[in-house]
Amino acid sequence: MNLNDIKDLMAQFDQSSLREFSYKNGVDELQFSKNEAQLFSEPSPVVAAPSAVAVPATSPVTANQEAVVEDAPSTSAQASAAEGEVVESPLVGVVYLAAGPDKPNFVSVGDSVKKGQTLVIIEAMKVMNEIPAPKDGVVTEILVSNEEMVEFGKGLVRIK
Template sequence: MANTPIDSDAIRALAELLDETGLTEIEYDSGALRIRIAKGGAMTGVTYASAPAAIAAAAPAAVADPADHPGAIKAPMVGVVYHSSEPGAAAFVQVGDQVAQGQTLVLIEAMKTFNPVRAPRAGTVAAILVDDATPVEFGEPLIILE
């Protein structure tokens, strides 16, 4: 693996494709070469292997997916998420806050319209999974409500 050159042109092309499409993660796998690029401080990995089993063995251990959490509040649309109604204003919710059913948790701006994401039930905000003013995709977990 150490003697195999890294295809920097392929990595650059995938990174450009990531920016052009607005995606947060992209992966290319040709069997012998696997390249994964993710935005947001996630690790970028290149794996060379002679068999799919070797690729699976080289992959990191699975991390619990927040989208699978029973209290995950997911983005109902593609857009930009905002934690408050205007810049400088207090956030709608903080970790540890008690919320009532129907209470606004965040706003998602889509096509110049601000759409509230409301709590489907009462509970406690256990985690806020997205940063303010960041793009989100449909179905992306935003908040964990317990």
């Protein structure tokens, strides 16, 4: 199953009234849940889709909340246009700024990067996915912290 298929499944799940969804074949296994996360004494081997938990499909929206939601994208769009291109997360998972706890960060603010150079790693379903730089440039901002849970489309790094 490729990344686009997974993205499509996530989008369809978010828009559906389903509370849980699982898919399994010989190689791939996916599980999505809109239920609240439960705390276990041992780490769970399944990663739930936090975007579905964070934004319930049935949450009421007031007029004040709509105004805030409409203002936020225009402000961030202006900032991103002024300071460079934002590299967005292509999947849901935990972001790591370095290859290990005792290793230096892949990039820092002010670093020059080449197209294809690893900016961060996102762990999704126990798989480490390297996120490459889409172009040559200079890192102007790091928008996430180490071990932060990120959603699809969240800004990771800004490159000018």
